[in-house]
Amino acid sequence: MSKCEECIVREFSSLKALNKDELVKLAGCKTSRIIRKGDVIFEEGENVNGIFCIKDGVCKLTKLSPNGKDHIVKLVTKGELLGQRSMISDEPVHLSAVALEDMEVCFIPKTEVMGFFDKNNQFSMNVMKTICGDLKEADSHTVNMAQKTVKERLAETLLYLYNTFGKNEDDSLKIQLSRDELASMIGTATESCIRLLSDFNKLGLIELVGKKITIKDISKLKKISE
Amino acid sequence: MSKCEECIVREFSSLKALNKDELVKLAGCKTSRIIRKGDVIFEEGENVNGIFCIKDGVCKLTKLSPNGKDHIVKLVTKGELLGQRSMISDEPVHLSAVALEDMEVCFIPKTEVMGFFDKNNQFSMNVMKTICGDLKEADSHTVNMAQKTVKERLAETLLYLYNTFGKNEDDSLKIQLSRDELASMIGTATESCIRLLSDFNKLGLIELVGKKITIKDISKLKKISE
DNA sequence: CTATTAATATGATATATGTCATATTAATGC
């Protein structure tokens, strides 16, 4: 069983507030899992009863809309936690989590984590700040969806993917999303997404080679995204 | 100086976790204010350094989008708190608050509230749960904006206003929003909002008399909202 | 390696929604 002390999640997440004893205790109750690309970690409405620590990989959080389409609400990557809101609210998760790449995660049961809230105020504050950050981001997304055009949202999302997940040696975006997934992030039809990517390509803002997307003109994309 | 013990905000908000001593302390440091309809309580980017307790009235929380239009993110009413996220994140507020009616609010300085986080775990949990609820709601709004039509959103919003704020003796919606504000809630142009209201009126789903809106057919509105 | 399926791409068209113009009505100040 690997040590939580040296884990990347401990370094970047709310867990950084835990002391040695607490981390040892954590290591004792966690379970590790390998998750394959496309696998479902949990599904909207499920009772998760704990949190996931992402040691490696990226997943999408999606929400089913009444019309039956999935919408990608957020991408979550290594170093981050999953399922905090649901645990605190003591409710089923309101989003589904699906791996976009092979992942390595640990699961910590709710009972264990809830104990830290009582005993470790810094941990509580960290979790709260994380969720507050999520809330701010969510509000901003809502306004973007309501006020920006699809083109603006696409430009913004491409820059977000570039800034958050970086690029490969050939400069293409490191994170691989299907056109369908990209469309589901920006809230549009797949065809519209493809069409606009095609337009951006023709304008020299990006380059499309197979599934690979390469950002060519950051400043122009920024301008388009407003 | 009025007592916090008997205040409606104490009854409904996270503050219900506070004991008598804590409430007395609160009463000593709070400042009361009357706010007139249309007045700004705080503006996006401001440092608020505390929270507001809404004793009476309703306000809108708005966010300015890059294109210069305001979007109404949320309505907040008596019994609720304002400015928690900003206080916890230790950041400027990311939304503006403007009174939709005459309001009565109390302001509690940050220093005072932050003390409760350390000493009163139930209070911490209450605040966390509130913010988690806001987050869930915000995600749901994002998906609605991305996936639903303006018509669906209008129907949904009318039902929300009806269910949350109730009706007058003449059955019209208690809360008074201008067409402009309603449009800014559902994320559309004022003219489109007016047009759809007009359509709903002709279909007998609602009744329009001056600014007053009366819900006539809840189940059909529900159907439209999906 | 080939067959089958899924993903990407593009055209044609329909439709929802935004924008601009202009009434009409209500609210407000003097």
Add this chain to the structure above:
DNA sequence: GCATTAATATGACATATATCATATTAATAG
């Protein structure tokens, strides 16, 4: 009470985006 401004309403039109059809290309299974 009248003038001025703001809010509501409606028409005409432009345009962004969705939908449906159909290639084309890539991925996958057998």
